[in-house]
Every structure is written in structure tokens, then in C-alpha cells.
Amino acid sequence: xxxxxxxTFRAGAALAIANPHLQSAVDGATLKFRNDRRRALxxxxxxxxxxxxxxxxxxxxxxxxGEHLEQFERQASAAGAHVHWARDxxxxxxxxxxxxxxxxxxxxxxxxxxxxxxxxxxxxxDEAGIAPVETDLGEWIxxxxxxxxxxxxxxxxxxxxxxxxxxxxxxVGRPLSADDIPALTEEARRALRQxxxxxxxxxxxxxxxxxxTGSIVLVTNEGNGRxxxxxxPVHVAIMxxxxxxxxxxxxxxxxxxxxxxxxxxxxxxxxxxxxxxARESDADGPRVLHIVLYDxxxxxxxxxxxxxxxxxxxxxxxxxxxxxxxxIAGQTYGHAYxxxxxxxxxxxxxxxxxxxxxxxxxxxCGACLEVCPARIDLPRMLxxxxxxxxxxxxxxxxxxxxxxxxxxxxxxxxLFGLLTDAGRIFQRPLVGKDGLRVPRxxxxxxxxxxxxxxxxxxHALWDExxxxxxxxxxxxxxRKAARKSSRGRMAALIGASALPLAVLWHLLRRRGRKEx
Amino acid sequence: MTSAKRVAIMVTCMVxxxxxxxxxxxxRLLRRAGYTVEFxxxxxxxxxxxxxxxxxxxxxxxxxxxxxxxxxxDAVVLPxxxxxxxxxxxxxxxxxxxPGGVARAEALAARTxxxxxxxxxxxxxxxxxxxxxxxxxxxxxxxxNRLLGLGAESRALxxxxxxxxxxxxxxxxxCGFGGVFSIRIPEVSNAMTQEKVRRADATGAEVLVSAxxxxxxxxxxxxxxxxxxxxxxxxxxxxxxx
Ligand code: SF4
Numbered sequence: 043x044x045x046x047x048x049x050t051f052r053a054g055a056a057l058a059i060a061n062p063h064l065q066s067a068v069d070g071a072t073l074k075f076r077n078d079r080r081r082a083l084x085x086x087x088x089x090x091x092x093x094x095x096x097x098x099x100x101x102x103x104x105x106x107x108g109e110h111l112e113q114f115e116r117q118a119s120a121a122g123a124h125v126h127w128a129r130d131x132x133x134x135x136x137x138x139x140x141x142x143x144x145x146x147x148x149x150x151x152x153x154x155x156x157x158x159x160x161x162x163x164x165x166x167x168d169e170a171g172i173a174p175v176e177t178d179l180g181e182w183i184x185x186x187x188x189x190x191x192x193x194x195x196x197x198x199x200x201x202x203x204x205x206x207x208x209x210x211x212x213x214v215g216r217p218l219s220a221d222d223i224p225a226l227t228e229e230a231r232r233a234l235r236q237x238x239x240x241x242x243x244x245x246x247x248x249x250x251x252x253x254x255t256g257s258i259v260l261v262t263n264e265g266n267g268r269x270x271x272x273x274x275p276v277h278v279a280i281m282x283x284x285x286x287x288x289x290x291x292x293x294x295x296x297x298x299x300x301x302x303x304x305x306x307x308x309x310x311x312x313x314x315x316x317x318x319x320a321r322e323s324d325a326d327g328p329r330v331l332h333i334v335l336y337d338x339x340x341x342x343x344x345x346x347x348x349x350x351x352x353x354x355x356x357x358x359x360x361x362x363x364x365x366x367x368x369x370i371a372g373q374t375y376g377h378a379y380x381x382x383x384x385x386x387x388x389x390x391x392x393x394x395x396x397x398x399x400x401x402x403x404x405x406x407c408g409a410c411l412e413v414c415p416a417r418i419d420l421p422r423m424l425x426x427x428x429x430x431x432x433x434x435x436x437x438x439x440x441x442x443x444x445x446x447x448x449x450x451x452x453x454x455x456x457l458f459g460l461l462t463d464a465g466r467i468f469q470r471p472l473v474g475k476d477g478l479r480v481p482r483x484x485x486x487x488x489x490x491x492x493x494x495x496x497x498x499x500x501h502a503l504w505d506e507x508x509x510x511x512x513x514x515x516x517x518x519x520x521r522k523a524a525r526k527s528s529r530g531r532m533a534a535l536i537g538a539s540a541l542p543l544a545v546l547w548h549l550l551r552r553r554g555r556k557e558x
Numbered sequence: 559m560t561s562a563k564r565v566a567i568m569v570t571c572m573v574x575x576x577x578x579x580x581x582x583x584x585x586r587l588l589r590r591a592g593y594t595v596e597f598x599x600x601x602x603x604x605x606x607x608x609x610x611x612x613x614x615x616x617x618x619x620x621x622x623x624x625x626x627x628x629x630x631x632d633a634v635v636l637p638x639x640x641x642x643x644x645x646x647x648x649x650x651x652x653x654x655x656x657p658g659g660v661a662r663a664e665a666l667a668a669r670t671x672x673x674x675x676x677x678x679x680x681x682x683x684x685x686x687x688x689x690x691x692x693x694x695x696x697x698x699x700x701x702x703n704r705l706l707g708l709g710a711e712s713r714a715l716x717x718x719x720x721x722x723x724x725x726x727x728x729x730x731x732x733c734g735f736g737g738v739f740s741i742r743i744p745e746v747s748n749a750m751t752q753e754k755v756r757r758a759d760a761t762g763a764e765v766l767v768s769a770x771x772x773x774x775x776x777x778x779x780x781x782x783x784x785x786x787x788x789x790x791x792x793x794x795x796x797x798x799x800x
Pocket of ligand 1: 355357358359360361383410413415416
């Protein structure tokens with residue numbers, strides 16, 4: 043049973059495409075991000091060189107990840123933080139729950155953290171009797187709606203203002219107008235402020251961790267990250283092991299590319315560096331800081347052909363530029379990581395069998411590679427994952443048979459010519475002036491007109507075209523010339539053998555709709 | 559090149575079967591540019607559909623076949639950016655495990671050209687301005703644009719032939735085809751194509767031009783919703799330079 047099969051993915055996509063609110067919200071937001079990113083990068087003197095440098099730095103860090111992580115642990119511990127290592131989601135959530143229990147926590151405020159989404163921390167906290175409250179506005183909206191994030195940077199990007207007003211109205215029990223944005227934010231601020239003050243523990247992610255000083259860096263635009271990490275007496279930060287950065291010089295490049303690629307800002311509004319818990323002399327701040335270094339399958343990607351994917355800094359540029367993502371938004375991907383990065387990363391972290399459709403959720407247009415600050419070659423990895431699905435038999439026998447017979451047939455020029463000529467004859471009753479007519483189940487989008495085989499192939503036209511070279515260039519294409527009838531009869535005879543292929547083709551089309 | 563004025567055309571399987579007029583136009587343009595065009599009749603498919611759906615062994619077999627067929631020629635020209643990109647960018651590593659494969663693939667890649675690229679950079683051909691040339695908008699197909707870095711060539715040829723080019727919003731946005739993608743996830747593919755065609759139509763251009771048969775076939779599925787004509791670059795240029 044696949045989490046995201048072709049069936050579930052297509053069904054989810056169809057819903058998203060048919061949802062006008064989602065369409066207008068996603069179109070507007072992603073377009074704004076694309077424009078802002080372009081402008082923000084144009085301000086840099088040599089952004090291409092900077093990206094090359096950044097990629098090299100990320101690759102070098104991953105090549106020696108163990109060393110950098112150990113240095114990070116040493117420095118963070120020296121600064122007074124408690125460092126934990128979690129192999130999988132169960133370990134990570136248990137560590138957080140134990141810390142919360144130790145401090146008698148009933149309420150946890152959270153800053154946006156994709157890693158905590160990845161380990162389903164909220165559900166685990168709920169079960170342990172600790173109420174998690176998201177304090178990033180977008181995450182909070184998604185939490186109120188009981189949904190999962192639709193974007194790795196902007197979780198509620200798929201919601202319109204009206205939908206947000208409805209959710210807030212329900213939460214505060216008073217009607218709120220969608221047109222009064224200041225009132226909406228004020229309402230959110232009031233509700234969240236109380237939570238900040240009441241919470242015994244603050245939980246955040248970490249955009250990166252700087253090994254030379256053992257610091258973690260949080261990037262937010264609402265300041266909620268700063269509140270989460272400074273108001274409650276205990277702060278727990280969960281960081282994927284790939285987010286370690288050797289030096290502050292490296293971090294400067296990282297932060298600049300992150301903000302510009304992500305939201306088109308020169309720097310995010312709040313960039314918070316945290317080195318250890320509050321000192322004795324500090325007036326406020328958490329007295330206890332825990333850092334959970336989370337593997338969750340990342341270690342297993344190291345040293346494979348997919349290692350490059352760990353260079354990702356979750357800027358979201360690949361989502362904003364992906365034409366597939368723009369049509370369907372994030373929830374269709376069935377995981378907190380969506381878009382091109384999700385399509386590669388999720389099957390690697392959780393199993394290709396579980397997420398068989400994701401490597402196919404791309405037209406391989408290459409927009410993601412073009413904009414990725416680390417130039418991660420996501421299209422190459424999508425292709426590699428597809429090839430793995432074939433060799434590991436995740437793509438089933440019917441499709442394998444279709445593809446293999448088609449490829450074999452294309453290696454037999456004469457037979458291919460005869461079969462396609464037969465197709466020209468057999469398609470005739472099905473060809474209307476609006477293209478090939480097939481039953482609705484074979485062309486669910488009836489507004490799409492299907493292509494037909496041309497009356498004559500280029501191969502059949504070549505002799506006349508070759509003769510044309512000797513005379514003056516003809517003004518009309520030689521396509522109206524008479525069909526060679528012997529060839530037509532021959533083709534009709536052979537045509538019957540096209541039937542098995544047609545049946546297999548039909549199976550391939552049906553597979554996507556089958557409940558699995 | 560030993561005899562610079564002789565080229566082989568690889569029409570691609572889609573042009574062969576679905577839109578042969580593109581191949582016809584490409585051949586005529588190459589002749590007008592002063593070349594003798596050969597058509598190696600054994601050709602079928604470059605293997606890209608199989609490469610893109612993960613069937614690497616099958617793609618490699620078709621790649622080897624294409625190597626055998628096209629190696630004897632000094633230059634190979636394709637009226638399709640995506641297939642040209644397949645030969646240029648994918649063959650060398652696809653044939654990595656085949657003894658001698660990389661060297662042979664790289665040698666062929668170095669002699670393989672997309673049509674507009676060949677006309678502009680190798681032939682140095684320029685169409686004369688035609689009276690009554692239409693207002694056009696040009697779709698930058700993904701592999702041609704991002705893998706081969708081509709697009710300015712098509713526009714230069716269209717302008718020289720007298721066309722006014724009206725750019726659409728994000729001309730480099732994918733048309734939604736993606737080969738096997740359009741079969742596996744048709745809902746999304748179709749939605750992408752409709753968006754693309756809408757944006758092209760919004761320019762008010764008379765003709766939506768693409769240099770890629772795949773994109774053209776996909777967009778034609780929805781073009782009836784507009785009044786635009788959809789034409790391959792070669793077909794339009796051929797008409798304008800008669
Ligand atoms: S893959 Fe690249 S573009 Fe996508 S989120 Fe990661 S860093 Fe950003």
C-alpha cells in the first residue's frame with residue numbers, strides 16, 4: 043500500500059486543480075516570489091559565482107559531515123547546550139517529550155519547523171498530553187484548519203484572505219472581516235501572545251547550525267522564532283544533521299542566498315543566532331537549551347548518487363518556479379516536503395515504494411535546477427528514481443511490457459513502419475475534425491484534442507521530397523499524392539498484431555486510476 | 559567537417575508519424591541554406607521516451623542504434639530541441655557502461671544540432687523579410703532552452719523573416735507535455751497546457767511558434783480554445799521564405 047500512489051496523487055491533483063480559491067492563492071503567491079527573487083538576486087554583484095561557491099561549500103561539508111557535526115556538538119556543549127542525537131522520528135519525538143515532561147510542560151509554543159512536521163511532532167505531543175501551539179502565522183492557520191503545510195516556507199500559501207478570516211472567526215468566536223488585515227493580525231497576535239507567556243517550553247527548528255561556535259540560527263519574518271526561543275524557560279531546537287555549516291563566513295553566504303532565493307529579501311526580518319542558553323547575567327531568555335540533531339534517513343543518503351539532495355537549504359525557490367507545484371500546491375504530495383525537492387527527498391527518506399508517484403510528478407522542465415541556490419540537479423535525481431522504480435519492479439509488469447515492447451518495436455524499422463501504417467487505417471473511423479475520438483475514460487479531459495497519425499509518414503514522403511531537390515522547390519507539401527495501395531493492404535494484414543500493444547497501452551492508462 | 563555542405567536529418571519519431579510537414583519544411587530550409595540533405599531511412603526514435611520513464615536499458619539500445627545510423631554523417635540536424643538535447647546531453651552518460659560508448663556518443667553529440675542552431679550558427683543563413691508576416695509569440699521549450707541554451711536563434715530567424723514577436727508572460731514556462739508525464743499524470747499536464755495556451759493567447763499573436771514537436775502536439779490539444787494558429791518554427795519559416 044503506497045502512501046502516494048499514482049491514484050492518490052492524481053486524485054489529489056484533480057481536487058486542487060478544481061479548487062478556484064487554491065488556484066488563485068497559489069498563482070498569486072508563487073508569482074510574487076518569482077518576481078521578488080529575480081529582483082533580489084539582480085542586486086548581487088555576481089550571483090552565479092556566489093552560487094558556485096555555495097554549492098562547493100555545501101558539498102565539502104557533506105563530504106566531512108561527521109567531523110563538522112562533532113565540532114558543532116563540542117562547541118554547543120561548551121556553550122551550555124544539551125545536544126541529543128536522534129536516529130529516527132520515534133527517537134526524536136521521545137527526546138522532546140522527555141524534556142517537556144522533565145519540566146512539567148503542558149503547553150508548548152512552536153516556531154515553524156519543517157523537521158518537526160517531518161517527525162509529526164504535534165501529534166506525538168498531543169498524545170503525551172502536551173498541547174502544541176504553532177506561532178508562525180501560516181503554521182497556525184494550517185493547524186487551525188487541521189491541514190498539513192502547503193509550502194515549505196509559506197505553509198498557508200494556498201489559503202485566501204477570506205478563508206483565513208473564517209478560520210480566525212471560528213477560533214476567537216467573534217466575526218472578523220477578511221478586508222481588515224490589521225485586525226486579523228492583531229487578533230492572531232493577541233491569541234498567540236497569551237500562549238507565549240503561558241508556555242513552559244518553546245520548540246523550534248534551526249535553519250542552520252554553525253560548527254565553529256556551536257550556534258544555531260533561526261530565520262523568520264514574524265519574530266515568533268525569537269519569542270519561542272526566548273520567552274519560555276526551556277528551548278528545544280530540532281535540526282536535520284545536514285544543516286551544519288562550518289564557519290560564520292559560510293553562514294553569511296548561506297543566509298544571503300536563503301533570504302534572496304526564498305522571499306526575495308536581502309535578509310529575513312529576524313535572523314536569530316543562539317549560542318547556548320541564557321547566561322546568569324542575562325535579564326531573560328531560556329535557562330535551558332536542548333539541540334536535537336536529527337538523522338531521519340539522511341545518513342543513508344550520504345555516499346549515494348543522491349547525496350547532493352542534502353545540500354538543500356529549504357528556500358522553496360524550486361516550489362515557486364515549478365509549473366507542476368503551481369497547479370497543485372503542496373498537500374497533493376502527501377508530505378510536508380513538497381514540490382521538486384519533496385518529489386526527490388521524500389521517496390529517499392521514506393521509501394520509493396511508499397511514494398511511487400512522486401518521481402513522476404514532474405515534466406522534467408528543469409526550472410528547479412535553474413533557480414536552486416545550491417544548483418541541486420533535481421531533474422537528474424527524478425530520472426534516477428524513475429530508473430530505480432523500473433529495476434526494482436515498483437513499476438509493474440503490464441507497464442514494463444508496454445514500454446519494453448514499444449522500445450523493441452522502435453528498433454525494427456520495417457515492422458514499425460507497417461504497424462503505424464496499419465494504425466493510419468484503423469484510426470480512420472475515430473478521426474474527427476477535433477482529433478482522435480476515444481472513450482471518455484481514455485481521455486478524461488475531454489477538452490483536450492488527441493493527436494492523430496498523419497495521413498502519410500515522413501518516411502513515406504521522403505522519395506518525393508528527395509526528387510524535389512532536383513527541380514525547383516515546390517510550393518506545396520507533397521502530402522496529397524496517392525497512397526501506395528499494396529503497402530496499405532499489407533499494413534491492414536499486419537494491423538491485427540497491433541492489438542496486443544493497444545491492450546497493454548490501455549492497461550497502462552488504467553493503472554493510474556486503479557485503487558491500490 | 560569534411561564536406562561542409564552535406565547534412566543528415568533526424569526527423570524524430572513524432573515528426574515522422576504525427577507531423578511530417580515539419581520534417582518536409584526543415585529539409586527545404588536546409589536546402590535553401592545551401593545544403594544537401596540526406597535522410598537515413600533506418601532512423602526511428604532517439605530513445606528519449608524510454609530514458610524519461612526510467613527504462614534505461616531500452617533507451618540505451620535505441621541510442622546505440624542511432625549512433626550506428628548517424629555516425630557516418632558530418633552533421634546531424636533535428637527539428638526538435640528535446641531530441642537534440644537527448645543526443646547531446648544524455649547519450650554520453652547513458653552509454654557509459656558500453657565499451658567505447660562515451661567517446662562515440664561525444665563525437666556524435668559534437669556534430670548534432672537543433673535546426674535553428676544549425677541555420678544560424680553553422681549555415682549563417684538569414685531569411686529575407688516577407689510581406690504580410692504574422693505577429694507571433696514564441697514558446698521556449700524546456701530542454702532546448704535550459705539544456706541547449708537556445709531560443710535567441712529562433713527569435714532571430716522569425717524577426718529576420720519579418721515577424722513581429724510579442725513575448726508572452728514567462729515564455730520559458732513548461733507547456734505541460736513532459737512526454738510520459740502527460741500520460742502518467744494527465745490532469746496536471748493538461749492544466750499546465752491550458753495555462754500555457756492562455757498566456758500565449760493573451761499576447762494577441764496570430765501564431766504560437768515552437769521549435770519542439772512535442773510541445774506543439776501537446777499545445778494543439780487545447781489550441782482550439784483560442785483563435786491562434788500553432789506552427790512549428792520550420793513550417794512557418796518555410797512558408798515565409800518561398
Ligand atoms: S532544492 Fe534548492 S531550490 Fe529547492 S528548496 Fe532546496 S535549496 Fe531551495
